[in-house]
Amino acid sequence: MVQDCMEYARKCHQCQVHSDFIHQHPNPLHPTIASWPFDMWGTDVIGPINPPSSRGHKFILAATDYFSRWAEAIPLREVKADNVMRFFRENILNRFGVPHRIISDNGSAFKSFKVSRFASHHKIDWRYSSIYNPRANGLAEAFNKTLVKLLRKIIGKNKREWHDKISDALWAYRTTFKTPTQATPYSLVFRTEAILPLEVELPSLRMAVQHEMTNEENIFLRLDELDSLDEVRLAAQQNLELYQS
Numbered sequence: 037m038v039q040d041c042m043e044y045a046r047k048c049h050q051c052q053v054h055s056d057f058i059h060q061h062p063n064p065l066h067p068t069i070a071s072w073p074f075d076m077w078g079t080d081v082i083g084p085i086n087p088p089s090s091r092g093h094k095f096i097l098a099a100t101d102y103f104s105r106w107a108e109a110i111p112l113r114e115v116k117a118d119n120v121m122r123f124f125r126e127n128i129l130n131r132f133g134v135p136h137r138i139i140s141d142n143g144s145a146f147k148s149f150k151v152s153r154f155a156s157h158h159k160i161d162w163r164y165s166s167i168y169n170p171r172a173n174g175l176a177e178a179f180n181k182t183l184v185k186l187l188r189k190i191i192g193k194n195k196r197e198w199h200d201k202i203s204d205a206l207w208a209y210r211t212t213f214k215t216p217t218q219a220t221p222y223s224l225v226f227r228t229e230a231i232l233p234l235e236v237e238l239p240s241l242r243m244a245v246q247h248e249m250t251n252e253e254n255i256f257l258r259l260d261e262l263d264s265l266d267e268v269r270l271a272a273q274q275n276l277e278l279y280q281s
Contacts, residue, residue, distance in 0.1 A: 070102035074132040078139045078176035081115050089199040097123050100179040104224035105214050107179055111199040117148035137161040139173050216279040217272040
């Protein structure tokens with residue numbers, strides 16, 4: 037299946053147009069490594085986006101977990117402190133718990149009194165990348181570039197409907213293998229790979245095997261996967277350290 041996907045990507049015009057083109061040597065890395073999923077998030081704003089969405093959105097607020105690379109994003113008409121707090125409350129805290137640290141740039145919404153009070157209330161260590169070294173929030177910036185490229189590939193001719201395609205882009209990102217962790221974000225969160233639409237249309241070996249299993253066998257399989265979750269995450273952390281060393 038992997039080989040088939042690679043062959044398809046080579047023939048896909050949109051994939052070739054919007055894929056990365058490495059034309060310069062990478063800068064020295066200053067690694068920031070989280071110890072566990074959802075312990076530390078990097079956040080950033082994309083925009084202003086032209087054209088705006090059909091509903092008046094001009095920005096995308098995004099956050100990426102430093103450990104699993106799991107990402108969340110929402111469209112915004114304007115970037116205000118209230119929007120930032122609502123995003124973190126609804127998309128991060130209420131789903132994944134209170135993080136130890138959040139890293140952002142020095143945008144006015146991030147540095148507002150309201151956001152500072154929000155972080156203090158939840159005992160979040162909110163840190164800001166240096167004005168002279170914005171790459172200190174490199175993970176968030178890297179995700180932003182990836183998200184924009186994914187959106188360009190899938191929006192087609194309806195360019196002003198990009199706000200409706202964010203969830204599709206996030207799904208693609210979360211289920212794609214990441215070199216630094218040697219895993220998909222989805223698997224590091226749920227300890228199993230997501231069932232992709234293609235696997236339902238053209239049943240994969242995994243689907244065929246699971247459909248033949250009894251309820252009891254399925255239960256034991258899930259328990260085994262959960263038991264090995266810590267081990268899988270530890271391996272991902274070691275891969276991150278090796279990748280960034």
